[in-house]
Amino acid sequence: xxxxxxxxxxxFKDIMPREIIELEENATWSTKMNKPRGxxxxxxxxxxxxxxxxxxxxxxxxxxxxxxxxxPKPEDTVIVNSTGCTSxxxxxxALHTVHSLFGNQNAVASGIKRVLEWRFPDTQKDVVVLAxxxxxxxxxxxxxxxxxxxxxxxxxxxxxxxxYANTGGQESGMTAKGQVFKMAPTGKKFDxxxxxxxxxxxxxxYSINMTASAPKAVAKAVREAILIAREIGPTYINxxxxxxxEIGLSANEGLGEMKDQDKDRFASYxxxxxxxEAYLKKCKEEGLx
Amino acid sequence: xxxxxxxxxxGYMPQSAPSMGVELAPEGQALLYGNIVSEEEAMRDAARxxxxxxxxxxxxxPQVLWDWKDDVADKAAAILELASEIPNCKIIPMPDYxxxxxxxxxKAEINPNHPNLTILDNRIKASIFVGVHCHYANxxxxxxxxxxxxxxxxxxxxxxxxxxxASIRDLHASTIHKFKEIVIEERNKLGIxxxxxxxxxxxxxxxxxxxxxxxxDYGEYRSLIMTRKGEHxxxxx
Ligand SMILES: Cc1ncc(C[n+]2csc(CCOP(=O)(O)OP(=O)(O)O)c2C)c(N)n1
Ligand code: SF4
Ligand SMILES: [Mg+2]
Numbered sequence: 001x002x003x004x005x006x007x008x009x010x011x012f013k014d015i016m017p018r019e020i021i022e023l024e025e026n027a028t029w030s031t032k033m034n035k036p037r038g039x040x041x042x043x044x045x046x047x048x049x050x051x052x053x054x055x056x057x058x059x060x061x062x063x064x065x066x067x068x069x070x071x072p073k074p075e076d077t078v079i080v081n082s083t084g085c086t087s088x089x090x091x092x093x094a095l096h097t098v099h100s101l102f103g104n105q106n107a108v109a110s111g112i113k114r115v116l117e118w119r120f121p122d123t124q125k126d127v128v129v130l131a132x133x134x135x136x137x138x139x140x141x142x143x144x145x146x147x148x149x150x151x152x153x154x155x156x157x158x159x160x161x162x163x164y165a166n167t168g169g170q171e172s173g174m175t176a177k178g179q180v181f182k183m184a185p186t187g188k189k190f191d192x193x194x195x196x197x198x199x200x201x202x203x204x205x206y207s208i209n210m211t212a213s214a215p216k217a218v219a220k221a222v223r224e225a226i227l228i229a230r231e232i233g234p235t236y237i238n239x240x241x242x243x244x245x246e247i248g249l250s251a252n253e254g255l256g257e258m259k260d261q262d263k264d265r266f267a268s269y270x271x272x273x274x275x276x277e278a279y280l281k282k283c284k285e286e287g288l289x
Numbered sequence: 290x291x292x293x294x295x296x297x298x299x300g301y302m303p304q305s306a307p308s309m310g311v312e313l314a315p316e317g318q319a320l321l322y323g324n325i326v327s328e329e330e331a332m333r334d335a336a337r338x339x340x341x342x343x344x345x346x347x348x349x350x351p352q353v354l355w356d357w358k359d360d361v362a363d364k365a366a367a368i369l370e371l372a373s374e375i376p377n378c379k380i381i382p383m384p385d386y387x388x389x390x391x392x393x394x395x396k397a398e399i400n401p402n403h404p405n406l407t408i409l410d411n412r413i414k415a416s417i418f419v420g421v422h423c424h425y426a427n428x429x430x431x432x433x434x435x436x437x438x439x440x441x442x443x444x445x446x447x448x449x450x451x452x453x454x455a456s457i458r459d460l461h462a463s464t465i466h467k468f469k470e471i472v473i474e475e476r477n478k479l480g481i482x483x484x485x486x487x488x489x490x491x492x493x494x495x496x497x498x499x500x501x502x503x504x505x506d507y508g509e510y511r512s513l514i515m516t517r518k519g520e521h522x523x524x525x526x
Contacts, residue, residue: 007356011365012349015380017397018493051389092387 006075006094023094039215042069052089057251059241059258060159063212064089067130067157070219071095072226072288077126078116080109082140084132084166085243086159103140105129106147109154126155126226133160133174137195141173148202148234155229156236157222158195161243169246176265181246196269199236205276209269211240213258227283228276235276240266293323294454296441297434305431306451313448313458320449320456328457332468335417335455336475338440339375342414347372347488348399350383350421352446360462361420367465368419373485374472380488381407386425397493401425405436413437418453419444419460426450444468 008016008024042048048068054061064086071077074095081087083102090097100108109129116125129136136144136158144156163181164170171184173193180187196209206228208221218239225235242257244250249257262268272280283289294306311323319331339345353364372378381399388402399407401421408416416439418426423445430441430452442457443450444465449458457464476483504511 009354009356009361009365011362011369012354012380012382014490015349015382015488016354016384017382017394017491020382020384020398053388094385094387 027094039066039069039219042066042215049089049093052092054085054088055245055251057244057254058085059212059244059254060086060161061089062215062254063159063218063239063241064093064130066212066215066218067128067222068093068095070222070226071126071128072223073124073126076123077128077226078109078112080105080112080127080129080131082131082135084135084159084164085161086130086132088166103135103138104143105131105135105140106143106152106154106156109156110147110150110152113152113154124230126230127153128226129154129156131156131158132165133158133162133195134164134170134172137173137193145198145202148199148204148236151203151233153229153232154234155222155225156199156234157225158236158238159241160195160238161241161246162192163243163246165243165246169243192265196236196238196271199234199238200271204234204236204271205232205273206235207238207269207271208236209238209266211258211261211266213255213262223289224280227288228272228279231279232273232276290322290324290326294434294452295322296438296454298436298438299434301435303431303435311451313451314456316459319458320451320453322454323451328464328467329471331455331457332471333475335440335442335457336468336472337479338415338442338454339378339417339472340476340479340481342440344379344411344413345375345377345415345417346379346381346411346413347417347419348381348383348404348421349419350425351386352422353420354382354384363462364420364460364465367462367469369487370485371465371469371472372488374469374476374483376476376481376483378488379411381411382491383421383425383429386422394494397491399429401429404429404433408433408437408439413439415440415442417442417444418450419465420446423447423450427452 006024042065049065052061079097080100081090081097082100082105087099106129109127113127160174162175164172169181169183171181171188175188177191178187196207199207206225212218221237225237229235240258240261242254244254293309293311306323314320314325318325319328321331321334349368353361372380383399386401389400393400393406395407395410426443427450430450433439433441434452441453442455443453444457444460446460449456
């Protein structure tokens with residue numbers, strides 16, 4: 001399995017659309033690359049994310065591209081996602097994804113990871129959770145933290161847009177204090193939940209808080225987090241991907257907003273456990289990073 | 290024969306065939322217009338539709354397009370033989386179930402989320418679905434019945450499809466060969482002369498040359514790339 005399903009039946013090669021033939025020939029699967037693929041492959045690769053149905057200029061779409069380009073072994077990666085704006089992009093990518101019930105994503109991912117380890121003991125399979133802040137920190141907080149406590153070997157990426165975007169703008173635990181939304185007219189009453197700190201205290205070996213303003217930095221964090229989750233234990237990435245629609249920005253203003261927040265609510269936070277640090281060093285020597 | 294399921298357009302969101310009382314055919318039999326008939330009877334009606342209606346087209350799906358199992362090569366070869374016996378038959382693949390936005394290349398592919406676009410644009414009046422996973426086949430067949438007047442034929446490796454006008458179940462390469470023979474017989478009965486000819490290659494659109502694009506190429510979407518009043522976009526990414 002795995003890569004084989006992406007081989008076109010030779011009988012039908014000449015009736016296949018050109019773009020599908022290009023997918024077969026040029027896809028950046030790890031077996032075809034002599035070095036890990038990365039951001040530079042983004043403009044060319046069909047499998048990463050060609051089209052999507054999010055708002056024009058939504059930073060979530062850009063951030064998903066960065067994440068996808070950084071997967072160390074895309075063909076052996078399962079992405080578990082949850083309802084929200086992010087989930088609208090998953091039907092468009094040519095990778096294994098599982099849509100889970102809202103909030104349950106870390107529980108579902110734990111099960112998938114364990115079964116994959118049992119079913120494919122000789123293949124390294126990466127399980128990555130990718131969900132919004134509402135799913136990760138509010139409704140699914142229990143599942144998120146429990147998976148950290150249990151030391152599940154999965155990577156959790158939270159697309160923190162500080163709002164329930166897909167349902168029209170309700171406040172979430174990640175919303176900043178005082179923020180007003182269409183459906184939170186009196187303003188948020190308490191502070192933003194420092195989820196990256198909770199992740200650290202709950203046992204994550206890698207926890208980082210950042211914006212998606214710098215593609216390479218996002219890609220680096222994703223790759224490190226996935227490698228650590230393979231060998232050591234749970235990892236967490238909190239990624240600011242502002243909902244430009246709900247905070248009233250236009251399509252070209254998302255990047256500026258992220259850059260501004262680099263110095264404010266998302267000033268960089270990075271925790272890495274000593275074992276994880278030692279492991280990353282080893283990965284670097286082996287050329288995995 | 291009372292035709293329970295006929296060519297459309299049945300209108301937006303038509304009643305589903307199962308809720309109209311159509312049941313899947315038992316092993317060894319087939320469905321024709323929602324009625325259980327012999328496989329041969331269904332094949333003869335389907336063959337006549339392919340031979341007499343405009344722009345007959347075969348829509349192969351992932352289960353035959355991708356090289357994932359030993360027996361797909363035989364099935365694929367049989368499908369090509371069948372296609373070459375149907376005059377002016379085209380093959381338009383359904384390689385990918387992912388929805389296509391903002392637009393699909395309707396000459397190059399068909400997509401289960403909006404199959405009517407490919408059918409209407411190419412004026413297809415008779416079609417075969419083969420190798421499409423059942424849930425997507427059901428979705429497509431019902432949408433086609435809703436919005437087009439295309440005669441649909443399901444060649445299914447499992448239990449068949451209620452929404453198709455003709456549905457053959459438990460498909461193997463040998464079933465396709467049998468269908469091909471019936472097509473040839475019916476063609477001869479109708480007096481149509483035809484030398485076996487393979488369908489044309491995929492006419493995919495050329496890749497867009499982004500350097501040569503101007504905002505006007507984006508039609509009604511151009512406002513999206515021209516966000517500020519007075520600002521003129523000369524270069525596009
Ligand atoms: C079990 C369940 N509860 C509630 C919902 C409704 N719902 C859909 S999307 C959404 C908000 C998603 O917010 P977030 O996770 O922050 O993602 P975003 O849309 O902001 O990217 C909610 C509450 C649901 N789909 N399923
Ligand atoms: S609503 Fe917000 S988060 Fe959702 S797609 Fe639009 S800009 Fe992105
Ligand atoms: Mg959110």
